[in-house]
Amino acid sequence: MKIGDIKFGDSKKNILIEKIIEEMKEGGKILSAYEENMILNIIKLSNISVRDIMVPRVDLHSIDIKASIEEVVAMIQEKGVSRIPVFDEEYDNVIGILHAKDLMKYVFNKEQFLINEILREPYFVPEIKPINDLLVEFRENKIHLSIVVDEYGGISGIVCLEDIIERIVGDIKDEFDKEGSNIIQIDEKSYLVNGRINIDDLNEAIGTDFEEDDIDTVGGLIYMILGRIPKQNEVVRYQNYIFTIAAISGRKIKLVRIEKEIDSVQVTK
Structure with missing residues (x-):
């Protein structure tokens, strides 16, 4: 929604x-x-x-x-x-x-x-x-x-x-x-996270394996995937997860919803 x-x-x-x-x-x-x-x-x-x-x-x-x-x-x-x-x-x-x-x-x-x-x-x-x-x-x-x-x-x-x-x-x-905390668990397969959370901390907290060279935060990862500033409610797929931009102010990605998508390994750019 x-x-x-x-x-x-x-x-x-x-x-x-x-x-x-x-x-x-x-x-x-x-x-x-x-x-x-x-x-x-x-x-x-x-x-x-x-x-x-x-x-x-x-x-x-x-x-x-x-x-x-x-x-x-x-x-x-x-x-x-x-x-x-x-x-x-x-x-x-x-x-x-x-x-x-x-x-x-x-x-x-x-x-x-x-x-x-x-x-x-x-x-x-x-x-x-x-x-x-x-x-x-x-x-x-x-x-x-x-x-x-x-x-x-x-x-x-x-x-x-x-x-x-x-x-x-x-x-x-x-x-x-x-x-x-920078992470709120919404249900069994989805989380709401701060856009500035460190990727290593996120991986450790929710068991993911997100990793890209020279990228430190979830917000930075989304910028890397899209190659531009995302829009409010925009959906990005990475590995087998769906990232939804829940809140953005200017260039700052404030909140991201991360949901596991078991059948997808597509990366959307």
């Missing part, structure tokens, strides 16, 4: 999801702890507003439209951000979003840099919007970030797609924190 399998924004369906879970169990459908936990977290989204999960104004990194490319690059490197709100004179006057990747064409042509030529249109949302509704809008408009405004039209903060996804998988990540 994937996050995309659930229809967000439909309050009537959300009300019935708990009942559906029980009916699925009664009908013989086996839900893993991971799947059930994810569905229950989705239900909670309708009771959470953008205000509850946004990055507040005091922690927001934005830049003036008059900034030089050196200033923009410095902010990206120092703050570790890939999308930056751009304002014109006044902080509350956000006129666009700058994506770090759009700077590439100016690497060797800095003198031609004009920030307003690569700005993307900002997407504004009110503080009180339920995040399940916002998730629908993110998916429909293919955007990952929105500017949050208060009742007076001032900037309150920003909210990213990653913030919502973390709400869905948050309880699972809390288990890692509480137990001090």
